Amino acid sequence: MGGTSSLLDVRNEGDILIITLNRPDKLNALNRALLKELDEQIEFAYGSDAVKGIIITGSGAKAFAAGADISEFSALQPHEAQLLSQEGQLIFEKIDKLTKPVVAAVNGFALGGGFELALACHIRIASDNAKFGLPESTLGLLPGYGGTQRLPQIIGKGRALEMMLTADHTTAQTALNWGLVNAVTTQEELLPASIAMLQKFFTKAPTSIQEILRCTHLALETSGTSFLQEAKSFGRCAGTEDFKEGVQAFMEKRKASFTGK
Ligand code: COA
Numbered sequence: 001m002g003g004t005s006s007l008l009d010v011r012n013e014g015d016i017l018i019i020t021l022n023r024p025d026k027l028n029a030l031n032r033a034l035l036k037e038l039d040e041q042i043e044f045a046y047g048s049d050a051v052k053g054i055i056i057t058g059s060g061a062k063a064f065a066a067g068a069d070i071s072e073f074s075a076l077q078p079h080e081a082q083l084l085s086q087e088g089q090l091i092f093e094k095i096d097k098l099t100k101p102v103v104a105a106v107n108g109f110a111l112g113g114g115f116e117l118a119l120a121c122h123i124r125i126a127s128d129n130a131k132f133g134l135p136e137s138t139l140g141l142l143p144g145y146g147g148t149q150r151l152p153q154i155i156g157k158g159r160a161l162e163m164m165l166t167a168d169h170t171t172a173q174t175a176l177n178w179g180l181v182n183a184v185t186t187q188e189e190l191l192p193a194s195i196a197m198l199q200k201f202f203t204k205a206p207t208s209i210q211e212i213l214r215c216t217h218l219a220l221e222t223s224g225t226s227f228l229q230e231a232k233s234f235g236r237c238a239g240t241e242d243f244k245e246g247v248q249a250f251m252e253k254r255k256a257s258f259t260g261k
Pocket of ligand 1: 025026027029066067068069070071109111112113135136139
């Protein structure tokens with residue numbers, strides 16, 4: 001595989017597969033079609049001896065990915081929302097489970113599902129303009145692509161809850177201080193630094209790399225029950241008036257007014 005599909009730009013740099021989310025006019029929001037293409041590329045990378053590592057990044061200077069595509073939320077019924085959550089969880093868990101290192105090169109906004117994608121990657125490197133956040137509670141939802149499970153594992157429960165319950169954006173520097181990202185670079189240096197980190201890994205024993213990734217994944221493994229609860233909770237939220245109001249408010253570019261119904 002590789003090449004430019006409609007929603008991803010994919011190229012090889014030596015042994016590295018660089019996947020660029022390619023909807024810059026929508027801040028690389030993750031719609032279903034893009035997620036399907038991403039899934040296909042991950043399957044390809046899994047089976048290809050030519051790929052030793054992966055970088056995921058966003059096109060344009062503004063965003064890694066500004067979340068799941070909210071325009072696909074408007075007619076969503078609770079059971080469909082639960083399914084959507086489960087589909088996303090499966091793809092992101094495939095990434096987390098890979099025994100080839102995956103770096104998220106976060107080049108701008110990493111919000112909602114975009115942030116959850118970065119959380120599913122093994123390493124995060126951010127450019128100095130990057131902003132991280134989970135705005136789902138502003139939409140009457142919760143992070144439904146594994147974020148409620150992975151974020152507390154990475155930065156601890158208190159900070160994770162603060163991010164989820166305030167929906168505030170976190171700067172690259174704070175993300176570095178919290179151990180959410182491994183390094184912060186200039187925008188120009190982001191890809192070279194990500195490539196350099198992978199190339200350093202590749203100088204080590206390939207079997208060691210594989211087995212270290214396998215074991216650390218197990219150490220932080222989230223049970224199927226927790227993922228299922230996250231998807232069910234996503235579905236429950238999607239059945240509320242507040243969800244309709246949250247999505248409507250985003251589309252109308254205004255602040256949501258919640259009633260608790
Ligand atoms: N889903 C769908 N479209 C999105 C999107 C998303 N998650 N995030 C951004 N876009 C679209 C905007 O609707 C806009 O489209 P338009 O030009 O057709 O109106 C375009 O991307 C540019 O975004 P805009 O909001 O105009 O840029 P901004 O610089 O003013 O604001 C953000 C940037 C990231 C703060 C803002 O886009 C935002 O809050 N996005 C949603 C984040 C979110 O809630 N994500 C969680 C989803 S679960």
